[in-house]
Amino acid sequence: MKYIDEFRDGALAKGLARAIAAEADPARSYRLMEFCGGHTHAISRYGLEDLLPPNVRMIHGPGCPVCVLPIARIDAAIWLARQDGVTLCTYGDMMRIPASGRISLLKAKAEGCDVRMVQSTMDALALARRHPERQIVFFAIGFETTTPPTAVALKQAQAQGLGNFSVFCNHVLTPPAIAAILDSPEAGSENGVRLDGFIGPAHVSTVIGSRPYEPFADGYRKPVAIAGFEPLDVMQAILMLMRQINDGRHAVENEFIRAVTREGNAKAQALMAEVFRLRDTFEWRGLGLLPRSALAIRDAFAPWDAERRWDVPDQPVADNKACECGAILRGVKRPAECKLFGTACTPDNPMGSCMVSAEGACAAHWTYGRFRTAGKERRP
Amino acid sequence: MCLALPALVTEVLPDDMAKVEIGGVRQTISLALVSDVAPGDYVIVHVGYALTRLDPAEAEKTLALFAELGVTAAGPA
Ligand code: SF4
Numbered sequence: 001m002k003y004i005d006e007f008r009d010g011a012l013a014k015g016l017a018r019a020i021a022a023e024a025d026p027a028r029s030y031r032l033m034e035f036c037g038g039h040t041h042a043i044s045r046y047g048l049e050d051l052l053p054p055n056v057r058m059i060h061g062p063g064c065p066v067c068v069l070p071i072a073r074i075d076a077a078i079w080l081a082r083q084d085g086v087t088l089c090t091y092g093d094m095m096r097i098p099a100s101g102r103i104s105l106l107k108a109k110a111e112g113c114d115v116r117m118v119q120s121t122m123d124a125l126a127l128a129r130r131h132p133e134r135q136i137v138f139f140a141i142g143f144e145t146t147t148p149p150t151a152v153a154l155k156q157a158q159a160q161g162l163g164n165f166s167v168f169c170n171h172v173l174t175p176p177a178i179a180a181i182l183d184s185p186e187a188g189s190e191n192g193v194r195l196d197g198f199i200g201p202a203h204v205s206t207v208i209g210s211r212p213y214e215p216f217a218d219g220y221r222k223p224v225a226i227a228g229f230e231p232l233d234v235m236q237a238i239l240m241l242m243r244q245i246n247d248g249r250h251a252v253e254n255e256f257i258r259a260v261t262r263e264g265n266a267k268a269q270a271l272m273a274e275v276f277r278l279r280d281t282f283e284w285r286g287l288g289l290l291p292r293s294a295l296a297i298r299d300a301f302a303p304w305d306a307e308r309r310w311d312v313p314d315q316p317v318a319d320n321k322a323c324e325c326g327a328i329l330r331g332v333k334r335p336a337e338c339k340l341f342g343t344a345c346t347p348d349n350p351m352g353s354c355m356v357s358a359e360g361a362c363a364a365h366w367t368y369g370r371f372r373t374a375g376k377e378r379r380p
Numbered sequence: 381m382c383l384a385l386p387a388l389v390t391e392v393l394p395d396d397m398a399k400v401e402i403g404g405v406r407q408t409i410s411l412a413l414v415s416d417v418a419p420g421d422y423v424i425v426h427v428g429y430a431l432t433r434l435d436p437a438e439a440e441k442t443l444a445l446f447a448e449l450g451v452t453a454a455g456p457a
Contacts, residue, residue, distance in 0.1 A: 001402070006439075006443055007443075015446065015447065019450060121428070145426055149410075149413070149426070149427050152413065152429065203431060206432040232446055233442075236446060239449070257435070259432050259434050260432075265413060265414070265432055267415060268413045268431070
């Protein structure tokens with residue numbers, strides 16, 4: 001496939017691995033966080049860690065949208081699915097996340113709730129048009145990549161006067177999550193998550209541009225390299241970060257220049273600003289309550305806001321105690337350090353959110369990494 | 381969830397829609413988030429929407445850089 005296969009070329013990968021090995025200063029260690037779950041997936045799938053020198057370590061970040069949604073919000077979606085006349089639709093990954101009492105949307109569906117998987121907000125709108133007798137609620141989740149499509153759907157629902165469509169909005173923002181990781185008390189501690197640089201998300205950055213990362217380079221003095229999702233993109237970004245670290249620089253660099261500009265997608269940003277406003281605070285799995293980190297629907301679109309149409313429950317719910325998703329999302333623990341990993345918790349029978357989505361650190365490690373690391377755990 | 385793929389635009393349709401091809405698979409997507417897309421352009425598609433255009437010249441430059449880095453690293457460094 002054009003613009004995919006070339007960026008997975010094995011010979012080029014070997015060359016980049018040599019360049020990385022040559023750049024690695026044996027007197028240092030490099031601890032790099034890939035923020036985004038798409039990068040976590042690519043790193044595991046292509047075994048990139050095997051191509052890195054032992055003193056370069058990748059730390060998984062909280063950028064898996066399915067993983068960071070707290071149990072309370074999934075409980076709320078299940079509550080909505082149980083209301084009279086409601087058809088709840090959402091993206092596939094959301095269906096299997098275990099919520100309170102290990103109920104998932106999939107189980108609610110088996111119990112008779114009308115829960116549907118959709119590929120796009122356009123499918124949800126089409127359902128609403130086809131079924132005027134039903135209340136179609138779109139359970140919206142995701143970072144800035146998935147937010148503009150929800151904005152388009154709300155605009156269309158308003159323009160078409162679709163009275164039986166609404167959105168249960170759970171969209172979250174990338175920069176506050178990066179700030180939370182850097183501000184966490186664990187960030188400076190010996191056993192905690194010392195980070196030397198960040199790989200910036202690919203598709204989120206096509207929308208927001210590279211500018212929102214500049215405070216992390218300027219204020220926190222952390223190098224950032226925005227990377228595409230293919231394995232060579234990630235390797236090149238690792239090399240760019242290592243060069244910055246070796247040179248003592250901290251700038252925002254962009255490896256994904258074929259799709260990301262400094263300004264981002266102005267049209268998508270304008271749509272988001274028109275439809276959504278910042279929430280004062282929002283709970284994230286693993287990161288807790290983060291101020292100004294999530295979006296709610298503006299008053300102008302109130303008739304299409306599921307949180308105003310129903311009195312959606314909003315009580316915090318504690319995570320499953322044995323599940324380490326929280327620590328994994330903060331970069332403090334690795335999947336294999338969870339006692340349930342691979343025993344009580346597998347993709348077929350997930351206990352926590354990180355085992356559900358292909359972008360979750362536990363699912364990625366289960367699918368691609370567990371045999372590779374079995375004999376050679378390393379931790380510089 | 382956040383995965384998105386480069387797709388070739390084959391036809392621009394009314395109402396901000398387009399036909400695209402992703403690795404031989406045809407799909408109809410929305411162009412509501414981008415401007416001035418024409419057949420022959422590559423766009424990055426996520427949950428049924430084009431998020432941005434892909435710049436072929438920049439893609440070539442990136443690939444050329446990868447090749448160059450590999451060659452340099454193989455030299456007597
Ligand atoms: S292995 Fe399962 S239970 Fe353990 S942290 Fe991962 S998702 Fe949670």
